[in-house]
Amino acid sequence: MPVAAINPAPKRQARGEARIDQILLAAAKSFGEQGYEATTTNGIAARAGISPGSLYQFFTNKDDIAHALATRYMEQLSDVQAESFTVPEGVALDQVVSSAVGSIVDFNLAHPGFKALFARPDMPESMRAAAAPVNERLQERVRDMVAALIPALDDQRLDVTVVVVLHTVKGLLPPIVAATESMRSTLVGELEHSLTAYLRSVAATAGSA
Incomplete structure (x- = not known):
């Protein structure tokens, strides 16, 4: 085959995608270890x-x-949420909560850069636009889950419940991720217990206990 007939574009594209993966992996590790603000492009x-x-x-x-x-992260988290945030018929509330919490904790442990970028209350202004789709997708999943668990909730009460659930999880994620394995298990258990108790109280108020 003549040299001119060989198309090198696919190889160049594959090399470019591999380099992008390499950069993103390095960035995720740096964000996770040093924080977003302290990380530099040179680093x-x-x-x-x-x-x-x-x-x-x-x-x-x-x-x-x-x-x-x-x-x-949004693509990967969407796959996780699709599996773990569903509410199968006949499954108890505490089991649904345990599945959802477990998936979020595992995702944060596997992706150290995620917490540094998104699981933080002091989001840098420059990151708000990037974080918005991730937070919106997570909020949608939690809203669907809560609505399925407590169908009697009106929209306003549902929105409030979702905010409480999300901020409870976000507040405990940093110490959970940073904890030793034994302490992490305890903290995850406490988080699941808190969310289950809260959602049951909401259900009782809504007349759906």
Whole structure:
């Protein structure tokens, strides 16, 4: 086959995708260990084993990298939520809560950059746009789950309940992720117990206990 007939584009594309994966993995680890503010593009490049110039071929700055991570996390988290936030018929409330909490904790442990970017109350202004789709998707999943568990809730009470659930989980995620394995198990149990008790009280108020 003539050399001119060989199309090198697929190979270049594959190399580019591999380099992007390399950069995002390094960024996730750096965000998880150092925090978003302390992480630099030079540090990400060094961790990825590439030059800053090579990084800038794919991303213009740290915010751009964070946005790409947000897109990836949203896709991965959507798959997790689809499996763990459903409410099968006949399954007890505490089992549903345990499944949802377990999936969120496991996801945060497997993706150290996620907590640094999204599971924090002091979201940097530059990150709000990137975090919005992730937070909206999570809120939708939790809303659907709560609505299925407590169908008697009106929209206003449902919205309030979702806010309480989400902020309870977000508030305990940092110490859960940072804890030793034995302490983590205890904290996860306390989180599940708190959410179950809260949702049961909401259900009782709604007349659906």
